[in-house]
Amino acid sequence: MTTPPQMRELAYRLLAYEADADRTSEPAESSILRVYEKLRQSLDEFAGTAAFHSLASRALTMARSEVPGLRAVQVTADGALRGLGQGLGQGLSEFGPQIDLDKDRAAEHRAGDEGIALIARLLDLLLIFLGEPITFSLLRNAWPDEAFDERISAHGRKA
Numbered sequence: 023m024t025t026p027p028q029m030r031e032l033a034y035r036l037l038a039y040e041a042d043a044d045r046t047s048e049p050a051e052s053s054i055l056r057v058y059e060k061l062r063q064s065l066d067e068f069a070g071t072a073a074f075h076s077l078a079s080r081a082l083t084m085a086r087s088e089v090p091g092l093r094a095v096q097v098t099a100d101g102a103l104r105g106l107g108q109g110l111g112q113g114l115s116e117f118g119p120q121i122d123l124d125k126d127r128a129a130e131h132r133a134g135d136e137g138i139a140l141i142a143r144l145l146d147l148l149l150i151f152l153g154e155p156i157t158f159s160l161l162r163n164a165w166p167d168e169a170f171d172e173r174i175s176a177h178g179r180k181a
Contacts (some may be wrong), residue, residue: 024088025142029149033057037160039168054106054137060164061144064103066126068160074101077151081143088119106136109120 040053058078065074078097086092094105146156158170 025085025139026146029142030138031145036141036165036168037137039165054141055103057137057141058103058144061141061148062162063163064160065148066101068156071101075099077147078103078144081140081147084147085136085139085143089135091136092140095136095140097145126161 036057037053040056062074062078065077075097076100082092082095082097096104098104145157148160152160161168161170
């Protein structure tokens with residue numbers, strides 16, 4: 023099962039927003055971690071650490087099926103990410119060139135697919151378990167300057 027396109031677009035948008043907000047030369051992992059940490063903080067305040075850990079662990083497991091480079095990533099007991107960017111032996115870059123993960127595979131993945139897949143899966147699970155109004159409320163709390171289009175559901179229906 024692949025990530026719904028709407029969630030990939032939203033994840034990409036959040037990652038781009040964070041990358042744009044921090045115009046330093048920090049590696050892309052930092053924008054992925056910033057998005058993840060903002061989601062973690064919002065959900066932690068709403069539902070607690072255990073709830074976030076469960077959702078993040080499930081999102082990571084689902085994202086691993088799409089992007090093998092996430093095998094090295096772990097969710098710690100407090101919900102933090104460990105090992106991001108180590109799966110391919112290269113840093114993550116949302117805007118990097120395409121790389122061949124495995125010569126035997128036909129598909130190529132962008133280096134930023136790890137972050138986009140993980141964040142998209144997490145957003146998808148938030149929508150499933152919390153619903154659109156609460157999920158978008160959490161997003162607005164984490165990114166008050168960003169406008170979110172709540173009319174698109176995870177399944178492509180207009181709400």
